[in-house]
Each structure stands twice: as structure tokens, then as C-alpha cells.
Amino acid sequence: MRDMPRLLSMRRNSSILVSLLLTVPLSACITMKSEHDELASEVMTLRKKVAERDTELVETLTQAQEQMALVEEQLAAAEKILRSNQASIGVRVDNLEFDLSDVRGTAEDSLNELAALSQNVADSRTELDERLTKVESKLNAETDIPEGKTDLLSAAERALESKDYGRARRLFRTYLSRYPSDAKEAEVRFKIGQTLFSERDYRSALGEFYWLVQNAPDSAVIHDAVYYSGLAFAKLGQCDKSLAYFNAIVKDGSEAPARYKTQAAKQIKTLDADTGKICADRRTEEDEEEEAAPAGES
Template sequence: MHNLKWLIIAGLISLPLTVQAKSADEKIAELEKKIQSLQETYLQNNKDVASAVAKAETVLQDAQALKGAIDVGQHELRTYSTQMDRRFLDLEHRLNALEEQMRILIVQTGKALKQLNPKLANETDAYQAALNQAKEGNYLNAVAKFETFLKAYPKSEFVGSARYWIGECFFGLRDFPRSIKEFQKYIEKHPRGDRIKNALLRQGLAFAELGKSDEAKLFLEKVIKEYPNNDEATEAQGKLDRLNQKPAAPPPVSSVPESSYPEKTLQEERQEQPPPEQMEY
């Protein structure tokens, strides 16, 4: 798995930007097919849930390795193209959704080893439906489904993730004030959540998008300080470096004096002069 990660990283750095994005899309599509196959296996044959758990964990590791490779590629190529930054952000959203799908499947199949629980299945299906909407970019629908899920299953183990994804959806909608607010709800209600660093990073990026550099720097510096060895810290440092860059100086005022040529030609001035008076003899 370690070798796989570095092979992907090397490929991402060495290929052109458009090829990297295409390659990442293809790998994500492969992971999505594997997830769908695992989910069908779970629904059709609960006798093989132990095998499904093992397969799910393997696919999750692959997804995490690919995400790490994309993070490295994004860091290396960040200065080249704002458009590619957005492309990488879209890929990151899709990979986050894939990871979440795998966690759901692992939890679902793991509990099925002990007993089959129809209530748990309904709960998981409701969360999965909301997550699918987020993955497809239907952010408003996703928010509605996540909020419905929180009301229906307030004690679910997916409550924290649902709150986090509401913030992600508003970030995707570029409603940055609402995104900051929703991420703060997640941080306050789940202080030990495993996505705190992600929420802090998103808040920093959202403030930057709003043009509030001072606030953005506070959140980015917090991520770097409290999570120094994480990919989020690397991304935060890259954004912080760009915010700290001095704006380009305005072009110098030309020192060339104004033209000394007359506004009118000699011929034009002569034409404007009155004719000389006729002398009387």
C-alpha cells in the first residue's frame, strides 16, 4: 500500500495537469464501482459480511492513498493554475464522499456480524442517500436530507459526519458565511470529532474567499500548529503563503515630460488669423 501511494504521487507530479485530472477521475470511477459491488454483496448475501468488511477496508485504504496523492499533486502544482485548484477541490470532495461511503459500509457490515438490525439499515440508508446527493454536487438536496437525518436519528453515530457535510455543502455552494457557521456548529458539538482539522481548514479557506485575510490566517495558523503532520496542514501552509505574498506594485508613473509640440500646426494658426487690412492710397 505504501508503494502504491508513492507510485500514484510520482505519476501525478510527472504528468500534465489535464492528464492528472483525467487519471484521478478514472481511479475514482474504479473505486465507485468497487463500492457499488460491495454494497450489492452486502444486501444480497449477509453470510459473506466478514469478507465484505475485509474488502471494504482494502478499498478504503486505496481511496485514502489516492487522496493523499492528489493532495501532494495539488501542493506541487498550486501556483500553476487557479482552474486546476478548483479541479482538485472537486476531486477532493468526491474522494471525501468515497471515504465516507466506505466507513458506512464497514460499520454496516461489522454490525451485521453480530445481528441484522432493520432500524440500523434504515438509518444507514438515510445517511447514504444524503451523502450521494453531496457526492453528485446536488448540495441543496444534500443539505435537506442531512437535516432530515439529524432530526430522525439524533443519536446516530453518523450525526457528527452529517453536521460536517452540511458545512461542506454550503462551501460547495460558495455560501461561505453559512459554511463557516455550520462548520463552527460541528466543532462546538463534536470537539473530539475526527474532522475538526478539516472544518478549521475550510473555515480559513472560506474567510479567504470572503476577502477577510486576517480571519483566514488565524484559522490556517491554527491548523498548522495543532495538526502539523497532516495533509490539511500542508494545504493550510500553501494558502497562508499566498495570503502573505505582497500585492504587485502598481506600474511606475512615466517620467517622460509631456509633448512640447504645439497643439496646432503653423498652417492652422495662419488660417485662424484675420486677413491684413487693405492700405488706402
């Protein structure tokens, strides 16, 4: 009786073991069935792809054969044309040789004409280059204007000293436009008048000198402007106005430099003695008629 529980326990464990042995094969079978179906599906897919590629390969081969046949037809046609052309090449060469002498003669004439034309072009080019050089020089002179204030004024002074009056005037006017109401304005304006006076544009010079008399009577160049105004009026034959400026220089109390007083006195003496050769405003009607009369008439 004491071994009864042990026997019951052994039977129970045996039943459990039998159950486990029966269950394990069934699970393995289920697993193998699932993998088999998956593999079968993959095989089917691969077969479809292989079939599709076989179909594409057949179509490609068919197209290649069609294209090869077309190329062969074209080659045959080209060979036929080539043979036909070979037959006519000889005739064409004969015609070319026959016309070659005429062509050579025409070519020589053309070469001669071309040589003459080339010489004409060369001469025209030389003339054009000379003109272009002059234009470039003038353009460089117009555009070659220093940027700095001191450099600009120095360049204008150098141009004035070298008697390049046009360039000097351009530089001085550029200075005035860049630096209006500058302390050197009166001096610059007088030098502009000097360039005009030197070019015998006396009326324009008087315009610059008159600006100084009206607007800068206390400037350092006022006596220069007054003296040159007297000279300009004398050059124009207006001696009465000229004398007025010279007398302003030599009058008592004038602060004009001694050199201007000396020169003004000489100018006054010359103008007072003039009978009409210099002073147009002193000429009589008889003098003007005599001057206008043709040579040889009294």
C-alpha cells in the first residue's frame, strides 16, 4: 500500500510523455507544409519571369533579323549606285581636264585683281590707322584727367607752361566744376582767361577777366586781370576802354605791382599817339573808306 502513490505518479508521467510524443510530429508536419507552399510560390514566380524573358528574347531576335535584312537591301542598292558612278567617272574626268585650262586663266586674272585690291585695302588701312591714332590721342587727352585736387591743378599748370592751351583750359574748368567756391577760384579763372588770350580769343578772355573785376576785386590776381583786360581791348581796337583799364593801374594810390605800372604807362603812351592804326574807335570815315578801297586806288 505504501508504493501505491508512487505507482500512480509513474502512470501519470507516462501519460504526459505519450501526449508530448504525439504532439511533436504533428507540429513539425505543419511547419514543413508552410515552407513547402512558400517554396512552390517562389518557383512559380521564377518560371513566369523566365517565360517573360524568353518572349522578350524572341522579339528582340526577330527585330534584329528584320533590321539586318533592311541593311542588306541598302548595301545592295549602294553597290549598284557605285558601279554606275564608276562607269561615268572617266567621262567626268575628261570634261574636267578640258575645262582646267580655262579655269587656270580665270584664276590668274582673279589673282591679279586680288593683288590690286589687297594693295588698295592696305593703303586704306594705313590711312585709317593714322586717323585712328589721331582720334585715340585726342580721346586720351580728353579723358586723361587726374583725380586728386593737387594733381589736377598741377597737370593744368604744366599744360599751360607747355602752351597746350586747350588741355590747360579743360583741366582748369574741370577743377572749377569739381571744387566750386574753392580758395583758388579767382586764380584759376584768370589762367583760363590767359589761355583764351594766348589763342587770340580776346572777347572770351575779357569775359573771364570781367568776372574777376565784378566778383573778386580783392583777389591776388585782380591787377593781372585789369592789365590783361586793357591789352585785350587794345587788341580789339577799343582804345577808350583799354585806356580806362591802364589808367586804373597807374593812378595814384593803385596797389598794382610796379611791373604792371611800368607796362601800363607804355601802353597809354602808345595808344595816345595812335591815329587809327590800332584804335578802331578813333578812325574817321575817310580812314575807313581808304582802308576799304581796292589796292591801287587813291
